[in-house]
Amino acid sequence: MILQFGTGNFLRGFTDLFADELGIGPIVAVQSTEGDRGALLNKAGGRYHVAIQGIADGRVVDETVEVNSIARALFAASEWGQVVATALEPGLTAIVSNTTESGFALEAADTKCGPGAPMSFPAKLLAVLVARCKASLPAPWIVPCELVEGNGDRLKDLVLAQAARWELAGEIPHWIERECRWVNTLVDRIVPGPPSQHPLLGIDPLLIMAEPFALWAIETADCDFPFAGHQAVVLTPDITRYSLRKIRILNGAHTALVCRALGSGLGTVRQCLDDPEVGGWLEELLFEEVLPVLEGRCDDPARFAREVLDRFRNPFLEHRLASIALNHEAKIATRLLPTLREYRERFGHAPPRLAALLGSDS
Structure with a gap:
């Protein structure tokens, strides 16, 4: 199982598509922003289409694939308990995110860890990791897709800073820093939104377009990375x-x-x-x-x-x-x-x- 923070076009045309092609998952996607995308995903049973359009090896590519890797979408504001319950699934292997660069910031309002959803993304991530640590469950991969240099290191620092604000001590910060598998990543694919012309435009409200090229560089030497078998994924000791x-x-x-x-x-x-x-x-x-x-x-x-x-x-x-x-x-x-x-x-x-x-x- 994969817990995903974000329901936007990029993740659906990138990681969610890769998961479908690899047959891994299911993915539970968390929507933290306003909009109807999560509701549309649930109404469609997580099913949507990606139009792969562009040029590869000098030839025009125009094909459509169906994606079924998302099991359901949850709303952070109203379904936080279910988000935490998903994080407590024993088979959870990874937490993936794309909250944009603006998501890499703490909020002054996150003064304590309570039953409701925290405001900032780092605090949300910390809350689900705390729950998993307290349940003595295996530490997951933490896989940020945000276009931030050293995104894994940066996110870990923010989560640990939030842990200090919440005055968490002892085993929990150590487990988060040492046991969780934080990785720096580089994503490269253009996923602009729905295609301008397509026969499914009036049928699938979640239809998106993606270019043929895709690269996901992961700074790790561990071959058990959940997406390691995909042709777009490169495991490297030096992402630079x-x-x-x-x-x-x-x-x-x-x-x-x-x-x-x-x-x-x-x-x-x-x-x-x-x-x-x-x-x-x-x-x-x-x-x-x-x-x-x-x-x-x-x-x-x-x-x-x-x-x-x-x-x-x-x-x-x-x-x-x-x-x-x-x-x-x-x-x-x-x-x-x-x-x-x-x-x-x-x-x-x-x-x-x-x-x-x-x-x-x-």
């Missing part, structure tokens, strides 16, 4: 090899396109790739200036770059440059400038395309 690759190639390419093409009449990533001049320029930038500084530091950066170009050409997605341009200067600082600096240090001169793009040849 995957996060560096994603930041410099995928995210870096996005930001480079904003620098190069925003305001030129090309409004989306796909339009940029379809433009002979800009598309060719981006490919040269990746393979001649970005990849040379990543060799030996990442897992097969050339293959990943080719996959990124396929993903950017996805005819089912409209990823607007204006959206990518938010917080543009900060993104340049983390996605492009380190590549420029490392290239110059390694080869003795600045990479010409990046230098021209950023207005620097030093």
Whole structure:
């Protein structure tokens, strides 16, 4: 059994789909926010569809799969007792979450552990772990999917900080820190919501679209990770090899396109790739200036770059440059400038395309 905090599109097109493909679960999903998604899941018996749409290995993919891994959805505010009861299932192996970056914070209102649902996600997680520890049940995997660097370590620190606020002492904090199997993760898949056109749109209110590409990097050497058998899952002792690759190639390419093409009449990533001049320029930038500084530091950066170009050409997605341009200067600082600096240090001169793009040849 898997306890999942979150009922959103991403988890349903990622972990829940993987669980269905592996035949593991069932999953009990906890909804902590407003909305009718949990009610829709229960009405459908947990059944929904995912349209896998995009380009993989140079060919168009357009297929639909049915997902049945979610047994039921619970509402934290009104069904907290059932959430705790799920955490007390002897067969529970993992607690998965995607509460977004904003979920990684404590709430001043969580002053004590009572019978109702705590406010913050770390406090909710602590409450179910305390119950499981007191029942002398096996410690689960804690698998955050939030896009936070070092998400497992960060979440563990928040849970232990909440435990200190609740003045928990003795065995419980030790069990949480030492016995529970916290992992840092990196997730990579675009799950934007329902497809724009699909025959099931008027039939399945939970229908979502996901691109073919999927990667779930887990920082662990333990092969008994519940999702270890899935083709998208990579177990690694050092997750930075995957996060560096994603930041410099995928995210870096996005930001480079904003620098190069925003305001030129090309409004989306796909339009940029379809433009002979800009598309060719981006490919040269990746393979001649970005990849040379990543060799030996990442897992097969050339293959990943080719996959990124396929993903950017996805005819089912409209990823607007204006959206990518938010917080543009900060993104340049983390996605492009380190590549420029490392290239110059390694080869003795600045990479010409990046230098021209950023207005620097030093």
